[in-house]
Amino acid sequence: MKKGIAIIFILLFTYSCEYQTEETHFVEKEKPIPDKEIDINLYGVRDNDIIYIYDKTWLSYSIDEEIDKILKTEITLDGIPLENSHNGILINPDAYDNSIHKLKLYVESTSGTHSLAEKLGLERYIGEKEYTLKYIHVDRGLQITDGLSESDYLKIQWKKPNIEGLEVDRYEITYDKDWSWNSEITITISDPNQTYIIDENYVHGYKDYQIRTFFKDNKIEPWYDRYTMSYSSLGGEKIQIKTNDLESGFVSWNKNKYRCKYIFAYGVDEEGFTKTETLEYTSTSKNISLPPFPEDIYGSIYVLPENYEGNNYWTWGENFFYYYYPTFLPRDYYNRYFVADTGNKLLYAFRGYSIAQYDVITKEQLKTVSISYIDYHENDKLSCSSQTGKVAVLQSLTRQIHIFDKDMNQLNKFEIDGNTIYTNLDDVFAITDNDMIIISGMSYSRKCMIYNIKGELLYNITVPTSPYKTKITVSDDGKYMCIYNTFDNIKIYQIKEGGAILYKDMDISNVSGCYFDPITDNELIVQESKSFYKLNLETLSKTEVIEGTYISTDPYTGYILYYDLDFKTNKKGHIRKSITDIKTYNIKLSTYYSKDLVGNTYIFNNTLVTNNPYWDISKYLK
Structure with missing residues (x-):
């Protein structure tokens, strides 16, 4: 019974499995494309191109949009898998050493047939690409130098970048046209082989040049370089000044390195330089008129662009030049009342409450002697004998006379007559070659006193009190004394130990000054109001x-x-x-x-x- 039931089941199952072959119930599936490969592309890269890597680089890729479904994506660099993120690859080399590397992209996708074979994984498309990468070492930045153009203008120049796989697109240079406010300009050089600019406005000082280098296809970021010019005008050398003669001087300088013009400014008043002159680039010297001696010689040379026009040349900076005449003392110190010892080639002067002795040849200060209250009053006086080398000093405040030898050893000190009121610059003070001291004083009864160096009063000479402006002068050796007034009379005395002898008495009008010749003591220089002449005291002949x-x-x-x-x-x-x-x-x-x-x-x-x-x-x- 059971066997019969089994047979019936098998028959029923077999019947139910029969295919319906009617055309209306048949659907034919799409067949896969024979030998189809998935198309993979790196953006901006052609097949067989070498990909040059200059820095950390992001490479984007695309996959054929017609594929059904990606089953697998695999990216390797030299066989080592790389992370894939949003269809991109980060290339970040450890070293840029011009080495070669292999980048592989592998993709699998479904065929899109939806067949049983596809579902069983036996039917798919494959895409595979391999690229060559080269890690390039790049010394970023231009090699910039400066030089001169054929016309001596500043030339900023650089080497064209020579980097494998890169081409320069253009240069942009930004700099200040001049030193005025808001003068910045930018120029573009489209020819990558032009690797210089010429700046006709640069003449000296600091100046920045910013150069941006752009590369074709923006393969790398533009380079930014800054080059700073630094040059001291006229080469930074001191301007030289010398005198040509008594009236003119000569100013010379090193020619400026860069083509320019010069504004030569000279001569000063309260408002500034009084003389300006434009000089050409090739000029390296200028003759000048000397200022009155001993005023300092100074001026300025302004170095300007050759095409500069305007009056604000001082904004370009100045090259100040000056010449100070040599001095006996530091510039803040002064001498007063020079006298000469011609026999010993010495000069003496008051020097800040002391007596200074100088060598007349070298101008070297040899000795100084300090005296209390000396040089406090303008009527303090000095005298020396060129024959004996002795020096006499009158200290008017204390009415003392000091006597020194040529080595500045004090020989004596004494006071003069207390009744003498010594307040007149016209009064005389002298030490003679025969060791006498001649002093004239002023009081209601004016007189001239003759002392010896021991301080003993030898005698007086009465000086006429009328007219009031009677003046006295003594020859350098002390042999002669002249008493004169500005109206009509000159008296010459011979000074001797026993007394003064009237030597000449002359009526000469219009006299404003009398001075003994320091070399020939019997000759008197007579000053009139607008002229002077020399009078021989023996012959009374005039020059x-x-x-x-x-x-x-x-x-x-x-x-x-x-x-x-x-x-x-x-x-x-x-x-x-x-x-x-x-x-x-x-x-x-x-x-x-x-x-x-x-x-x-x-x-x-x-x-x-x-x-x-x-x-x-x-x-x-x-």
Whole structure:
């Protein structure tokens, strides 16, 4: 019975498994495409291209959009799996050493047939690509230098980047056109082989040039370089100044490295430089007129672009030049009241409450002697004998006289007559070659006193009190004394130990000053209101009259220094070998160092001397 039931079941099952082959019930599945490969692409990379890696790089890829379903994605670099993130690959080399590497992308996807074979994993598409990567070492930054163009303008130049796989697209250079506000400009160089710019406005100083280098296809970020120019105008060398003669000087400088023009400014008043002149680039010197001695020589050279136009040249900076005349002392110190010992080639002067001794040749300070309250009063006076070398000092505040030898050892000190009121600059003080002291004082009854160096009063000479402006002068050796007034009379006395002898009594009108020649003691220089002449005391003969005002005679060489007739306006002085010599040397003298102010400009051993500056003019007196 059971066997029969089993047979029936098998028959029924078999019947139920029969296929319905009618056409309306048949669906044919899509067949897979033979030899189909999945298309994989790296963005911006062609097949067989070498991919150059210059920095950490993100590579994006795409997969054929027509595939059904991705089953597997595998990315390897030199066989080592890489992380895949959002269809991108990060390449971050440990070293950029120009080494070669292999990048492989492998993709599997379904066939899209939905067949049993597909479902069983026996039917799929495969895509595979391999790329060559090269890790390139890049020295980022341009190699920038500076030089000169053929026309001597600044040339900023650099080497064109030579990097495998990279091409320069353009350069952009940004810099200030000049030193004015908001003058920045940017220029673009589209030719990658032009690796320079020429800046015609650069002449000196600091200046920045910013250069951006752009590469084709933006394969790497643009480079940013900064180059700073630094150059001291005129090469940073000191401007040289020298005197050509008594009236002119010579200013010279190193030619500026970069093409320019110069504004030469010179001559000063209260508002600044009074003279300006434009000079060409090739200029390296300029002759100038000297200012009145001993005023400092100074000015400025402004270095400007050749095409500069305007009046604000001072904004470009200045090259200040100056020349100070040599001085006996540091510039903040002063001497006063020079006297000369021609026998020992020495000069003496008051120097800040002391007596200073100088070598007339070297101008070196040899000795100083301090005396209490000396040089407190403008009537303190000095005198020396060129024969004995003795020095006498009058201290008017205490009415004391100090006597020194040439080594500045004190020989004596004594007080003069207490009734003498010594307050007049016109009064005389002298030590003679035969050791006498001559002093003139002022009181209601004016007189001149003769002492010996022991302090003993030898005798008096009465000085006329009328007219009031009676003046006294003594020859350098003390042999002669001149008493004169500005109206009509000159008296010459011979000074002897036993008394003064009237030697000459002359009626000469219009006299404003009398000065003994320091070399020839029997010759008297007579100053009139607008001229002077020399009078021989023995023959009473006169030399020619010279227009101007007498200043001094060099006791060493005999040269005569005097002011021009129009000195107050033209500041001119003149020098002659002698009063009879026709040849005249011209020189400007400062009005500040005139007789009316702080003291004379002296001449000693062919050297102009003031209260501190001096100028050896020997080579110009020929």
